[in-house]
Amino acid sequence: MSIKAQNPIMPGFYPDPSILAVDGDYYLCNSTFAYFPGLSLMHSKDLVHWEQIGNVLDRHSQLPLEGADHSQGLFAPTIRYNNGTYYVICTNVTHGGNFVVTATNPEGPWSEPHYLEDADGIDPSLFFDTDGKCYYIGTHPNPDGVKYNGDWFIYISEVDTVNWKLVGEKKNVWNGALKGCIWPEGPHIYKENGYYYIMHAEGGTGPEHSVMICRSKDIWGPYVGNPKNPILTHRHLGQDYPIKYVGHGDIIKTPAGEWFMTMLAVRPLNRFTTMGRETFLAKFTWEEDWPVVNPGVGMLTDEVEINLPEWIPENDPNSYTSRTKGKTTIPGTDKDYDFTKIKEVGDEFLFLRNYPSDMFKFEDDGLKLKIQSADIKAVASPSYMCIRQQHHYFKSSAVLDVTTLASGESAGLVLMQNNLYNLRAEICDGKCNMILTQDGRDEIIGSEPVKDTLAEITIAVSGLNTGVYLGDKLIGEAGVSNLSTEVAGGFVGCCIGMYASGNGHEGGYATFKRLTYKAGK
Numbered sequence: 272m273s274i275k276a277q278n279p280i281m282p283g284f285y286p287d288p289s290i291l292a293v294d295g296d297y298y299l300c301n302s303t304f305a306y307f308p309g310l311s312l313m314h315s316k317d318l319v320h321w322e323q324i325g326n327v328l329d330r331h332s333q334l335p336l337e338g339a340d341h342s343q344g345l346f347a348p349t350i351r352y353n354n355g356t357y358y359v360i361c362t363n364v365t366h367g368g369n370f371v372v373t374a375t376n377p378e379g380p381w382s383e384p385h386y387l388e389d390a391d392g393i394d395p396s397l398f399f400d401t402d403g404k405c406y407y408i409g410t411h412p413n414p415d416g417v418k419y420n421g422d423w424f425i426y427i428s429e430v431d432t433v434n435w436k437l438v439g440e441k442k443n444v445w446n447g448a449l450k451g452c453i454w455p456e457g458p459h460i461y462k463e464n465g466y467y468y469i470m471h472a473e474g475g476t477g478p479e480h481s482v483m484i485c486r487s488k489d490i491w492g493p494y495v496g497n498p499k500n501p502i503l504t505h506r507h508l509g510q511d512y513p514i515k516y517v518g519h520g521d522i523i524k525t526p527a528g529e530w531f532m533t534m535l536a537v538r539p540l541n542r543f544t545t546m547g548r549e550t551f552l553a554k555f556t557w558e559e560d561w562p563v564v565n566p567g568v569g570m571l572t573d574e575v576e577i578n579l580p581e582w583i584p585e586n587d588p589n590s591y592t593s594r595t596k597g598k599t600t601i602p603g604t605d606k607d608y609d610f611t612k613i614k615e616v617g618d619e620f621l622f623l624r625n626y627p628s629d630m631f632k633f634e635d636d637g638l639k640l641k642i643q644s645a646d647i648k649a650v651a652s653p654s655y656m657c658i659r660q661q662h663h664y665f666k667s668s669a670v671l672d673v674t675t676l677a678s679g680e681s682a683g684l685v686l687m688q689n690n691l692y693n694l695r696a697e698i699c700d701g702k703c704n705m706i707l708t709q710d711g712r713d714e715i716i717g718s719e720p721v722k723d724t725l726a727e728i729t730i731a732v733s734g735l736n737t738g739v740y741l742g743d744k745l746i747g748e749a750g751v752s753n754l755s756t757e758v759a760g761g762f763v764g765c766c767i768g769m770y771a772s773g774n775g776h777e778g779g780y781a782t783f784k785r786l787t788y789k790a791g792k
Contacts, residue, residue, distance in 0.1 A: 276319040276575040278514075279536070281550035282603050283661035284764030285311065286476075287347035287457065288533040288550040289396075291357075292523035298350055298377055299533065300327065300359060301550065304763055305344040306621040309334045310359060312350075312377060313602065314591060316582035318531060318552065318575075323599050323618045324378045324591040327359050333372065333384055336624040339365040340650060341689035342761035344624075347457055347519065349396040353405075360407075362393045369395045369409065371435060378591060385435035392423070397430065398460035398490075405430045406490065407437060408469070410456045414443060421453025422446075425471060427460075427490065444492045447473050448483040448500040455483075457519045460490070464560040469494060472518040476548065476762065479506050480518030482534060484562065503534065503553065503564045505571070514538055514571050516548065522555070522562070527578040530555050532564060536571060538663070540734050543755035545688070546660050547764020603661050606788040610638035619659070621766060624652040631656060632780075637672065640771040642680050642778030647770055648690045648711060654781075657687060657768025660732070662790040667767045668729040670784040673698055673721055682771040682781035683728050686737065688754040689761055696728045696739040696746070697770065703728060705739040705747040717747025725784065730767065733792065 281288070287302040299313040299321065309328035313321045327348070328334040336344050348361035359381070360371045368391070370384035387395075392411025399405050407430045413422045425445040428437040447455040458471040466486040473483045481504035485494040505517040520534040532555055535548040552575050555564040565572060584590040584601065592599065599618040600606050608617075614633045622630075630641045631654070638656075645651040669684050676682055676698065683697030695706040698721055705716040719741045729740040732751070739746045752758065754765055767788070771781040 273576050273578050274317060274319050274581050276552050276577055278551045278571060278573055278575065279538070279549040280318070280533075280552045281313065281321065282546070283549060283659035284547040284766065285550045285659070286535050286548035286762060286764075287519055288535060289347070289349045289521045290523050290531075290533045291350045291352055292525065293352045295526060297523065299550065300348045300350040302347050302361070302762075303345050303621070305336055305339040305341050305624055307331070307334060307336060307624060307626065308621075309345045310348050310361060311618075314377070317579045318525075318577050319581070320583050321602055322584040322590060322592045323602060325618050327372060327379075327381050329379065331625045333381070334363070334625070335366040337366070338650060339624060341763055347394045349459065349521070351397050351399065353399040358397055360395045360397050362395060364393065369393075371397070387430075387435060387437060389437040389441070390428070392426075394456045394458065396459045398462075400462065400490065405432050406460065408458045408460050410458060410471075413446070419451075419453070421475065423455055425455050425458045425469065442491055445469055445471070445485055445494050448485065448496040449473065453479075459521055461522065464557065466560060470520055470522065472520070473501070474504075474506065474518070476518065476535070477516055478510075480504065480516045481506060482518050482520040482532075482564075486560070497561045499561065502562055503532070503570075505536070508570070510542060514551075516544075517551070517571060525577075525579060529578055530557070530562070531575075531577075532562075537756070539755075539757075540663060541752070543735055543752040543757055545735070545751060545755050545765050546663070547756065548762070549764075605790060606658065606786070608786045610783055610785060611636060613638075616656070621657050621659070621768075622652065623655055626652040630654055636782060636784075638769070638783045639780035640682065640769055640783060641780055642676075642682070642771045642773045644773050644775055644777050646772045646774055647685055647687070647693060647695065648708065650690060654771040655685060655687070655768055657685070657766035658788060660686070660765040660767055663734050664732065664792045665788060665790045666729055666731045667786070667788045668727055669769055669786050670725055670727050671698060672724065672782040672784065673726050674724050675780060675782040677778055679776070680771070680773050680778050680781070682769070684730050684767065685770045686730055686732070686751070686754065686765055686767050688759045688765050689763065692754050692759040694730065694737060694749065694751060694754065695770070696730050698726055698728070703741040703746060705749070707749050709753045716749050719744055719746045
């Protein structure tokens with residue numbers, strides 16, 4: 272009996288997916304850029320239902336992010352397994368470059384980073400060959416000189432996995448399937464059908480994004496491109512097609528012999544993408560020793576049929592979800608965090624950069640969020656605890672104890688694209704203000720006096736329109752197309768969460784009683 276996955280399988284800001292299959296378990300790792308903890312890690316047994324089992328980089332010693340812009344920090348990771356060890360390789364573009372972390376259990380703990388000093392460029396992947404050798408594949412600028420923006424090459428080197436360094440030749444093996452290609456990136460090596468395959472992205476992670484593939488009988492090449500490249504893209508479907516930017520693929524095989532590919536794509540509204548790049552799934556088959564994605568369709572579908580037994584983590588006593596008693600919520604579901612009862616942060620929560628140890632704490636009366644001097648527009652670590660926006664239509668509310676704010680201090684909710692483009696619903700000096708920030712400039716949309724000691728603030732998102740409420744009172748409405756990739760730029764999607772600031776001075780703690788997130792119009 273087959274089951275069906277709904278695309279996207281990971282809605283919201285889950286870009287650059289890498290997938291791994293190990294003995295009937297499936298793992299999905301995504302990039303997180305300037306957010307901490309880094310590299311979300313999902314687990315499934317049926318490719319339909321997923322649970323978050325942690326984050327690969329959950330210690331500040333593993334992930335320096337000081338000074339990283341929103342779309343810097345961690346780029347595309349790759350997760351792999353070999354002889355009892357799990358490997359994640361990634362690039363910290365702000366600090367240290369390419370690195371590897373290892374674990375014997377994907378739930379962690381993961382090691383401190385092993386930096387690969389000779390591995391330049393970005394988007395690394397590891398390949399373990401049948402002879403026991405390990406190879407690094409990544410992408411870097413054209414070694415003969417970059418002739419145009421995006422003129423990069425994919426290269427391969429053997430890796431010493433004891434001392435974690437590249438050994439021998441760094442050989443440039445491929446510079447894209449199309450003539451004059453830009454940004455050949457996200458390469459992975461696979462060995463099937465007597466060939467080594469390099470599957471990679473091309474065209475940049477925007478409207479021209481695509482999945483390409485080439486192959487060789489020898490790992491060092493020469494590689495020959497698939498005459499049917501690209502094997503997957505939506506760039507030919509027009510600007511108003513509902514799923515765009517498709518690319519950055521990774522593949523696995525199930526015990527039933529089915530092959531699946533994960534990739535990123537976006538779901539814009541009126542050509543604006545607010546949720547960022549999401550993780551999608553597609554089935555593929557082999558024809559003439561080349562992959563054919565969704566035969567007869569050739570594009571992503573809303574549903575993907577999978578020949579695996581259904582697995583629901585909430586009903587499995589051995590799942591991470593059950594063993595941790597629901598500490599971490601299921602991706603894509605509604606959230607209700609009662610901070611008078613919760614004593615630890617779920618794995619789905621994100622923070623900006625390396626926050627101080629005293630930035631938040633749980634006490635009997637709720638979550639205490641430190642009133643730091645930094646505001647939300649600073650390239651710092653403001654007091655901001657958020658979750659990903661995962662729906663085009665949703666409401667998020669926070670209950671704040673107003674008496675914990677002194678004069679000049681602010682606290683509330685923030686819908687965050689980046690530090691220069693965001694929407695705040697914040698209480699300051701007895702008023703609840705709706706503030707839209709565009710290109711770093713604040714505009715007060717509306718304001719309402721706060722009369723109660725406990726204030727419920729709500730941000731209601733309806734596609735590209737947003738309303739802010741104090742209790743049942745509408746404070747203001749605004750369009751949020753500017754909180755999109757197309758306007759704000761970068762690689763992230765919107766998140767929503769609680770925020771506190773002393774607006775230039777240090778204070779005590781703002782007390783939040785509750786945070787909710789509910790999908791639907």
